[in-house]
Amino acid sequence: MVEILFHYADRTLKKCPDQGKIQVMEQHFQDMVPVIVDYCLLLQRTDLLFSQMYDKLSENSVAKGVFLECLEPYILSDKLMGMTAQVMKDLLLHYQDKNLMEDMEACIVHMDITSLDIQQVVLLCWENHLYDAMIYVYNSGMNDFISPMEKLFKVIAPPLNAGKSLTDEKVVMGNKLLVYISCCLAGRAYPLGDIPEDLVPLVKNQVFEFLIRLHSAEASADEEVYPYVRTLLHFDTREFLNVLALTFEDFKNDKQAVEYQQRIVDILLKVMVENSDFTPSQVGCLFTFLARQLAKPNNTLFVNRTLFDQVLEFLCSPDDDSRHSERQQVLLELLQAGGIVQFEENRLIPMAEKAEFYQICEFMYEREHLYDKIIDCYLRDPVRKEEVFNYIHNILSIPGYSAEEKQSVWQKAMKHIEELLLLSPNKAADLIATHFNDQIEAIIKNLQDQFLLFQFLRSLLDPREGINQDMLQISPCVTEQFIELLCHYSPDQVLETLQVLEFYRLEETIQITQKHLLHEASSYLLEKKGDVHGAFLVMLEQLQSKLLVLTHEIEESTELDLLKDIEDTLVKTIALCQRNSHSLNQQQREALWFPLLEAMMSPQKLSSSTVLCQYSEPLKSLTMQVLNNMAAFIALPSILQRILQDPVYGKGKLGEIQGLVLGMLDTFNYEQTLLETTTNLLNHDLHWSLCNLRASITRGLNPKQDYCCICLQQYKRRQEMADEIIVFSCGHLYHSLCLLSKECGIETKGQMRWTCYKCNSSNKGGKLSENFSELKKGNGASLAQSSSESLLDSQQIQAFDQLCRLYRGTSRLALLTELSRTRGGEKHGLLNVSQGDPALNSVFQNENFQLHLAPPPLTEE
Numbered sequence: 001m002v003e004i005l006f007h008y009a010d011r012t013l014k015k016c017p018d019q020g021k022i023q024v025m026e027q028h029f030q031d032m033v034p035v036i037v038d039y040c041l042l043l044q045r046t047d048l049l050f051s052q053m054y055d056k057l058s059e060n061s062v063a064k065g066v067f068l069e070c071l072e073p074y075i076l077s078d079k080l081m082g083m084t085a086q087v088m089k090d091l092l093l094h095y096q097d098k099n100l101m102e103d104m105e106a107c108i109v110h111m112d113i114t115s116l117d118i119q120q121v122v123l124l125c126w127e128n129h130l131y132d133a134m135i136y137v138y139n140s141g142m143n144d145f146i147s148p149m150e151k152l153f154k155v156i157a158p159p160l161n162a163g164k165s166l167t168d169e170k171v172v173m174g175n176k177l178l179v180y181i182s183c184c185l186a187g188r189a190y191p192l193g194d195i196p197e198d199l200v201p202l203v204k205n206q207v208f209e210f211l212i213r214l215h216s217a218e219a220s221a222d223e224e225v226y227p228y229v230r231t232l233l234h235f236d237t238r239e240f241l242n243v244l245a246l247t248f249e250d251f252k253n254d255k256q257a258v259e260y261q262q263r264i265v266d267i268l269l270k271v272m273v274e275n276s277d278f279t280p281s282q283v284g285c286l287f288t289f290l291a292r293q294l295a296k297p298n299n300t301l302f303v304n305r306t307l308f309d310q311v312l313e314f315l316c317s318p319d320d321d322s323r324h325s326e327r328q329q330v331l332l333e334l335l336q337a338g339g340i341v342q343f344e345e346n347r348l349i350p351m352a353e354k355a356e357f358y359q360i361c362e363f364m365y366e367r368e369h370l371y372d373k374i375i376d377c378y379l380r381d382p383v384r385k386e387e388v389f390n391y392i393h394n395i396l397s398i399p400g401y402s403a404e405e406k407q408s409v410w411q412k413a414m415k416h417i418e419e420l421l422l423l424s425p426n427k428a429a430d431l432i433a434t435h436f437n438d439q440i441e442a443i444i445k446n447l448q449d450q451f452l453l454f455q456f457l458r459s460l461l462d463p464r465e466g467i468n469q470d471m472l473q474i475s476p477c478v479t480e481q482f483i484e485l486l487c488h489y490s491p492d493q494v495l496e497t498l499q500v501l502e503f504y505r506l507e508e509t510i511q512i513t514q515k516h517l518l519h520e521a522s523s524y525l526l527e528k529k530g531d532v533h534g535a536f537l538v539m540l541e542q543l544q545s546k547l548l549v550l551t552h553e554i555e556e557s558t559e560l561d562l563l564k565d566i567e568d569t570l571v572k573t574i575a576l577c578q579r580n581s582h583s584l585n586q587q588q589r590e591a592l593w594f595p596l597l598e599a600m601m602s603p604q605k606l607s608s609s610t611v612l613c614q615y616s617e618p619l620k621s622l623t624m625q626v627l628n629n630m631a632a633f634i635a636l637p638s639i640l641q642r643i644l645q646d647p648v649y650g651k652g653k654l655g656e657i658q659g660l661v662l663g664m665l666d667t668f669n670y671e672q673t674l675l676e677t678t679t680n681l682l683n684h685d686l687h688w689s690l691c692n693l694r695a696s697i698t699r700g701l702n703p704k705q706d707y708c709c710i711c712l713q714q715y716k717r718r719q720e721m722a723d724e725i726i727v728f729s730c731g732h733l734y735h736s737l738c739l740l741s742k743e744c745g746i747e748t749k750g751q752m753r754w755t756c757y758k759c760n761s762s763n764k765g766g767k768l769s770e771n772f773s774e775l776k777k778g779n780g781a782s783l784a785q786s787s788s789e790s791l792l793d794s795q796q797i798q799a800f801d802q803l804c805r806l807y808r809g810t811s812r813l814a815l816l817t818e819l820s821r822t823r824g825g826e827k828h829g830l831l832n833v834s835q836g837d838p839a840l841n842s843v844f845q846n847e848n849f850q851l852h853l854a855p856p857p858l859t860e861e
Helices: 002-014 022-042 046-057 061-069 072-076 085-097 101-108 118-127 131-142 147-161 168-186 197-211 227-250 255-273 280-294 305-315 324-336 345-354 358-367 371-380 385-397 403-415 417-423 425-435 437-446 450-461 476-489 491-498 506-515 519-529 532-551 556-581 586-605 616-630 636-644 655-698 736-741 757-762 794-807 812-826
Strands: 725-728 733-735 745-748 751-754 773-777 782-784
Touching: 002 022, 002 046, 022 046, 022 061, 046 061, 046 085, 061 085, 072 101, 085 101, 085 118, 101 118, 101 131, 118 131, 131 147, 131 168, 147 168, 147 227, 168 197, 168 227, 197 227, 197 255, 227 255, 227 280, 255 280, 255 305, 280 305, 280 324, 305 324, 305 345, 324 358, 345 358, 358 371, 371 385, 371 403, 385 403, 385 417, 385 425, 403 417, 403 425, 417 425, 417 450, 425 437, 425 450, 437 450, 437 476, 450 476, 476 491, 476 506, 491 519, 506 519, 519 532, 519 556, 532 556, 532 586, 556 586, 556 616, 586 616, 586 636, 725 736, 733 736, 736 745, 736 751
Parallel strands: 725 782
Antiparallel strands: 725 733, 745 751, 773 782
């Protein structure tokens, strides 16, 4: 195998392309060289690999580079731990030349570097920021666990002590330093593996002794004490304390471990408490860490209780308004971590209240089950005010609280109900509807602020606010009180609110709206009451008052607004008339529409007014709008007759109303054209249906076979003259005598009605289909038409009748008769009005008249 490998290596070098791109040569060696490395490792001949093979491949620089790079996967998988110093040196130089520094670092931490020049490798790693590799070289090459920390501290300490922010590179160094210290104190090698067991106690002691040094090795005159602990606390207080907490977990309860713990705690207190450089959050992290350590059952630490009192005063200092939320959060975490036992409760609560630490007060009150006092904490806390509603709801709803506790919270909420309403009327109304339903009227009575009362009632009673109205137990007078407040504070919302409100009396509410001169709301209520004419008169009066303004001089700026206001009122009045005309008789309809028409025409009669000249066209347009809408309910001749009987227009001067009459005639012509088109469509549809029906009836039948479906004999071979041939539309053929033998023929009114035997027997359970046949007579045989009768029970017959009534439309004959009568009446004159008004009894005047428009049915060819 060795000889084969040598031959393979020689062939690899000889077969290399002598010319061409460098990429071609690299690809050649990348295909060949890994095979040599793989087989040498399989044969466990690393001596051969790094001596003769390496020397042979080094003759070609490209082959040498490929050889070195293909070693990486074996190194990373720990299949190749050791190599000669020359190969290792060449490997590092190759990666450096190629600028593959991350790959080089990954390889270094997996290699045995004892044969290398340690100082040269350390310098190489430091210059290229390979901190993991540098630490590994110190640890593995020299068993030196302190020098890496010293080098990293020298970089990150100066800017931290000067209060400057670190660059991203130095932040990475600081994080690696913390992880390295954590690994050393836990007996783990960095960045991977484990420290040899015999070195673990020594490493822990060395690292602890290094961290708690009073001064650094090259300390300046102004260096503060314990520089390394101070630097780590400034860099990341929380993470450094987490490292110490994990270390304390691993410590055995031997004398030296206890001494180290106490010593590091004393140093932490001295550095942070006696120094003002640390923020409240950092100081809080320290005392939270201490509280957790002191709360452990096997605790051996001692911390002077006065220090906790100093921290409490520091965090609750009322003179310092900065970092308020941060100081409160720190103290809360300290209490939750077990620090509560270090404080006197009767001193803690007053200090927290003085510092406005309401979350601290809530924490203390909750321990003592004083839930009612927590409501005050929420109301006084500007950040969490609105959370008080959820808190009260939870206490009163969630099981687990005693009746006395719930009652105290209920009473406290009632005491602050006005404050809750000021905070959020909507949320307060929801809370009151849920838990204070029986106190609603008392709350309303005690509220002095009328606007606040209005907001509360709107949130409580308006269904659009989201409160379920079914769970409210209030009298109608409360709703009416809300309506009156609504009329006062938001009159423009009264109408739309009345449309959704419930539980109010109509008479009292009408008096309220009339009192506040809200005419549209009054009209709506009168209509709802059933007084349609009264509702109409209210709207008509409004319209007339607005039209009256046109008779006076007005500014041009208000001209458009006035016309728009008139049009808006007119549209609402027309809608009122349209909604109710269906349920009124002819006289009552005229009592609505004619006064409205008169109101719109009356300003146009004042032709002498110069002011009205500029409004004549808009008024004529609005009048035509009235005429077009009333024509659907009032006969056109009646409208014309009413106009011509007017005293103003009865003097023979029709020029003034020429526009109105022509407009009505245009409307009539349009409706006449529509009627003619509809008549033609109906006539065509009727003709088409009758033609298809006649074609279907007269169409011949095509039997499926030439033999009887009962006796199976061909119908031509039977010679009985009395026998007939019966053919059904389904295609089945029978002898009449055969059908009679099967009781499939019934004589009604002297005519036989036949039933198809096969179809009748196949439809089981009485579900029969009626098939029609045609009867044709000949010399020896005849063809008969018959139909089968379905045997339906009473329930099926009732359902069928209901279906027929549902889809039954107006009789086509009645439609054609009515259309003919109408067309005949037109020839005698347009204004032929009879006293009986037969047009009103027309089929087309019926409210239930509908045109069932559908495409013609498909028929078989």
